[in-house]
Amino acid sequence: xxxxxxxxxxxxxxxxxxxxxxxxxxxxxxxxxxxxxxxxxxxxxxxxxxxxxxxxxxxxxxxxxxxxxxxxxxxxxxxxxxxxxxxxxxxxxxxxxxxxxxxxxxxxxxxxxxxxxxxx
Numbered sequence: 001x002x003x004x005x006x007x008x009x010x011x012x013x014x015x016x017x018x019x020x021x022x023x024x025x026x027x028x029x030x031x032x033x034x035x036x037x038x039x040x041x042x043x044x045x046x047x048x049x050x051x052x053x054x055x056x057x058x059x060x061x062x063x064x065x066x067x068x069x070x071x072x073x074x075x076x077x078x079x080x081x082x083x084x085x086x087x088x089x090x091x092x093x094x095x096x097x098x099x100x101x102x103x104x105x106x107x108x109x110x111x112x113x114x115x116x117x118x119x120x
Contacts, residue, residue: 001027003115004038004071005108006082012104012111016085017042017064022071023108030116038074042066064089072096081111 005012006019013019019040026034042063064086071077072092080093081101093100104111 001079002075002077003027003079003081004077005111006080007108010108012081012083012106012108014083014105015064016082016089017067019043019067019082022080024075024077025112027116032116036075038071040067041070065092068092072098
């Protein structure tokens with residue numbers, strides 16, 4: 001099983017399209033066997049105290065879909081974990097057979113420990 005968790009630092013990202021990237025965990029028998037990372041090429045850039053982000057959900061230009069397409073171009077994942085994710089990215093993952101788990105907050109390590117405990 002391959003699980004991707006969107007991150008901002010060590011936390012689950014509050015917004016998939018604005019995340020630093022996704023950490024990719026390969027899991028076999030409730031054990032992590034490989035860890036990879038995919039940086040978000042559409043990550044918003046900080047300028048002084050303000051963030052520059054061209055897209056948004058209302059206009060349909062959110063970087064969620066772009067990042068989802070980027071990930072799926074490089075790897076097939078079974079599960080994506082994030083807090084908020086745009087509707088088009090959600091649909092794209094579902095169409096590719098990826099289970100989307102959204103509304104998740106907190107530390108990645110804490111979530112992963114709980115997830116592996118349930119899987120085992």
